[in-house]
Amino acid sequence: MIQSVELKNITKRFPGVLANDHINLRVNAGEIVALLGENGAGKSTLMKILYGMYRPDEGEICINDQAVTISSPNDALRQGIGMIHQHFQLVPGFTVVENVALGLKSSRGPLTDLDVVSRRMLELAKQYGLQVDPSAYVWQLAVGQQQRVEIIKALYRNASLLILDEPTAVLTPNEVDEFFNILRRLRENGHALIFISHKLQEVMAISDRVTVLRGGRVVGEVATRDTTKQELAQMMVGRQVITRWEKQAAQETEPILRVQNLTVLGDKNLPAVKNLSLHVCPGEILGIAGVSGNGQRELAEAIAGLRRATTGSITSEGREIANHSPAHIIHSNIAFIPEERMLMGVVREFSVAQNAILETHDQLPYSRYTFFNFSAVNQTAARLVNDFEVKTPSLETPIKVLSGGNIQKLILARELERAPRFLLAAQPTRGVDIGATEYIHRRLIEQRARGTAILLISEDLEEVIALSDRVAVMYEGEIVGVLPPTTPVEELGLYMAGAKRA
């Protein structure tokens, strides 16, 4: 059983980056320590060192005041350290119990003992309130349930220190509450926990102590009860951060985007969007709140022309766009900020400049008769980089080297450059730190003021509330209520959980 874990003078260099610079961190049994910092501050790196995925260049790790060497996840598990990654490390094609049993020694030698594992797993589940069906396939589970599987996996391996890297990024408020209950129960049982999040109110709600990283260095350490959100933000970014936005009330006019009776099939060929209708007016932000997996992705893809609409219509400024090609839709003055920026928003290997013209490369002045005019491309790219404060070494740099926040800024710049009449923004700030989040929010508000209709899809309720003129809650493919942003969070949560509908 772990009494204490101490990281001493940990230093880790990557080519061109000092990710961790002599970091010290201690966590004791029965304690939750929060790790805060901007994107790239070095949080994940530090945790991966603790979990044996990276070797530190300098420094040592002590468990119960004894120096130990952790050179692989296996070592970490043996020492009682478990890690829950932001991207779940689950095999989607496996059942829950198979995922738990993976890599364990079996009581039946070379044969699997899934029954045994399943039984013990249920015991654990009962103890900590982690209900989940052992025989369900992971790909069938909601995100919150998948997370429970992750925790069960760690507990099953007798982990007494749990590292949680941005565990709440994908959860709804209700799920977060449940999740925190689980964490508290773990703390009572003498587990030690390290918790990473970009959301300050969560840090305030759950942690006992907070350590703030900046540029790979520890810039502050405080007991949670002795600090405030404002102080933490100040420590992280070096200034105050705006989270509430003043804006003019939107006008009810002729909508730009109108979705009527839309039905869309999901990957499993079942209806994911069911007979859904909505509209967005110029100068309005319509926020879509909801637990992920309730059809938001399919809705967005149908609007973007990436997924067939089986019934219903989508019109933009009166023209039908449902089941038109993505190219056609792009040319109808519609812009997208896709959900997964690395996967959908950019071609990682292309340079910043090449990514800046992803949708417009075949238009004047960037090309004529299929031949590129490079100086025109570079001019535009340079202007976008400048206007949107994208930090990049050069326009030729492959975009994958940039930070997520900066990539997101470039995508935003590219989409807004097209002066869209309608903008679909899906999860525009997921995983982005508070500084960059503030910047992106400001740009969206500005665009709204220019009369663009914006559909904001986000699992971050705070964000939806802060930006939207109206909030539509999506549940199981339907809109169960359109509410004013002033609606209490608790009530929105009920809608999101399907417990209430308008």
Place this chain on the structure above:
Amino acid sequence: APTAQPTAAPAQPTPASAQPTTASGGATKPFRVALLMPSAKNDLSFSQSMYDALVNVQNEMGKDKFEFVYSENMFNVSDAAAAIRDYANKGYDLIIGHGSQYGASLADIAPDFPNQSFAWGTAVDTFESKGIKNIFAYTVASDQGGYVEGVMAAALSKSGTVGYIGPLPVGDGKLTGDGFVAGAKATKPDIKAQTVFVNSFSDVAAASQAAQTQIASGADALAGTSQNMVGAVSVAKDKNVLWFGNDVDQSSLAPNIVVSSQVYDWTLAIKGIMNNIAQGKRGGEVFTLTLENGGLRMVNNPAFKLPDDVKALQDNTIKGIIDGSIKTGVQ
């Protein structure tokens, strides 16, 4: 077009050995031959038949009078052309492209080496009509051997079904097959003579599958051509079905079931070419192996007890083909 003419190469420096060498001995310099083969020299098939012939000639004349080198697996014409030119530059007296695909390259290269000779086969064109004087051609009437095999197979068959397995329906493989069917039908008009082509010279498993098919459909005597037939022989051996070989003597493959093999003996062509050269004629002649001129021979497996009546039938058929009283009907 700029290329209507064969390459106007600057006269190649004529190598020393290109002085007319006499093939029949007496001269100090040996007769030097280079051979290009499409497959391996011991493929128990087409390539080996020529390689064996050169070895024969060498054994007869002695290493000091007859030298030869070879390149195997040279089907690719681009590679072969490079090799042909290289051999020519090295002054070989005779360069043999043992495959019909080499003709165009020979016609290209030969004019640059007027004091050396080239030969190719199986083919009947010496390019003399194009004004080229130093190319020989050779070919084989393998329908004759196939016919003899068909006759014997029909005579030996108890089931009334015999079969032929070929690589592709082309070349000597097809000729042999046609002869085989004709011979079988001539012996027993109501016999079933079935042919199968496996579309490959090298796929042994396919040849074995073809033999299984033939046998399952009732054939109890089989003949086959090409290097992959070892697979068919192996099946025939297993099922105790008679086998007739082609190209070279295949008795060693399965002493119990191989009845007879049609053997191509290119020695005849080689010697004919050497005689021509000795008389100062460097090309322009076509040599055809036949039963009559002895270039084709039926070699019976000594370990197989051939019934006397079948042996007599074989001899008569061979005699008939030679004196023209029997026509294979192929052509």
Place this chain on the structure above:
Amino acid sequence: MILQLLAPAVLIGIATSGILLATPYLYAALGEMFGQISGVLNLGVEGIMLVAAFAAYYVVYSSGNLIAGLAVAIVVGALMGLLMAFISITLKAEQGISGIGVYLFGLGLSDLLFRVTIGTPTPVNGFPSLQIPFLSDLPVLGPVLFSQNILVYGAFLFVPFSWFALNKTTIGLKIRAVGQTPEAADSLGISVAGVRYLTVTFGGAMAGIAGASLSIALLNIFQQNLTSGLGFIAVALVYFGGWRPLRIMLGALLFSMVSALQLWIQTLGLGLPSDIAGMLPYVLTIIALIFAARQIVTQPTALTKPFERGE
């Protein structure tokens, strides 16, 4: 024409030679399947089969010992598999291309060794057929199913064995995990590279048996390029079967039976040109691939992707 093909003798003939030729496909394809499920595409199966086929043949040729020949084929196959594993796992080489390298290497090496040791195709006595008591006396089925040589039985027993190993053992669990989500396996302390080395080496050993089944059980001879593309078909069969042993077996039987069928079409003189008939198995495979490609669920998503931690 169809009627002639439906005659009992023809059907039995097709089944018999189909079962025989399915043998090398089964060993090679099921072995390859393990590698692919763990995320490694080994296109070099053909080359491995060739070298092992020669090794087995050489041992039997010089000693007459069939068991020794088989054992050597397994070892040689495993070593070639290890080579492929090293190239594609440790050196992270493009798998499609390194497979071609292994193929060419095996093609050349086996021929070279054959040329310098034996030279000319000489038959050997391979595994004799093994009559299963009673069962082999059954009419029709007996000769087709129960009087084959031991490697044929082994190939078909390998099917349930593979299924069991994949679905009921801890190592099977690891293999599947590593091919679907290597990061997940890695985070649980499973050595992704280790598992892949194991499967690719095992696949090599099985390709070794496949080669031996040709040279010392079915054809009982060795020759340059003895396999003639059989190994490539085996790789295709893995996709065809959607990474499931039973379907792979069906694919192997189907392919080898269609090969037999096209020979029957010729034998019966049904007038389809031999080359056109010869296309049948390939066309059929492509058609089957169209259907196999739909089974996305079982697809090892990490196939051909080298694993790198932290990316």
Place this chain on the structure above:
Amino acid sequence: MNRFDPRQYNFILVPLVAGSLALLVGAVIIWLLGANPVEAYIAMLEGAVGSPNAIADSLVKSGPILFVAIGICIAYRGGVINIGGEGQLVMGALGTTAVVLTFRELPSIILIPLALAVGFAAGGFWAAIAGFLKAQFKVNEVLSTVMLNAIAVLFMNYLLHGVLMDPTELDNAIHIPQTERFVLTADLPRLIPTRLHAGILLGVIVAFLVYILLWRTTIGYRIRAVGYNVIASEYAGINVGRYQILAIALSGALAGLGGAVEVLGVNHRLFTDGSATGFTGNAGFNGIVAALFGGLHPLGAIPASFLFGALLTGANSMQRTVQVPSAFVTMLDGLVVIFVVSSQIWAKRRATRRAIAEPLVQDPTATTIQSDITPS
């Protein structure tokens, strides 16, 4: 944007070292075979570049390899792996042959371009089948192209002992599976009085055109975008299926052009040994390796293909001189492929390190830039 920067494609050194290592292993084997490796390799060098004729032969040998390699660059950039070079070479050659046999009266100036164009189209069509199957049905192109290779060869064989067969062969009953020799007006011009024909020059020109296509045009931009990231391309309005098909079709078309050049420039007729290897000399596979060798860049493919052509020509010459079995050449070919493809990891690592480390080290704002990275 992405102009040609030799530093970025400095992939040559690594494969060169790898190739040398392969030759070293080859030397050991030669030695084991009882021949003298030094003598063998000298013969190889002489055979490859020892005389104008040798150089010409090496260049001629590299012809189909070069065309396939250029095509592979396109396919690879478009994210498709085209193993079907062999079949596409065959189909290209068939198309060209059909044209030459049909329109034999046409003057060279029309006949040759027409024959080349049809060869190009035929190869493209054959590859497009695999592209279509991939785009439409998600059929893995590695497998479909392998199957299509077999079908193409059978198709060629079928025609060669059917309608395309030399009529004089029919008269002779020998039935050699080959066409008649093409009319002389269909021969590609010779560049110098050796076997070196204009097809090689065409290959070099095509390499430049493909370079421009890939990096200077929107078509190339889309092909590369699709190759890197299907999802992002779809989002950006690129018709992914169409560009995948285009990439592999262009790749196959170039292989087809290679087949056309081979029959018009070298063979002057079409023939078969029952497999493709005989006619193509494995160029469909070697082209892939040459493309890798050249850093998957069409301009890199030029020296890489020449090197490969020289290696193979030299190895054949070595076979003649020291009389090692031809199987050795095949094996050496395999070894070179293995070593070169295995060495890619170092080439890649160097490239990545440069892309990540260099600009950031030079840039004073490096740390701030990196300090707000968020992966998605």
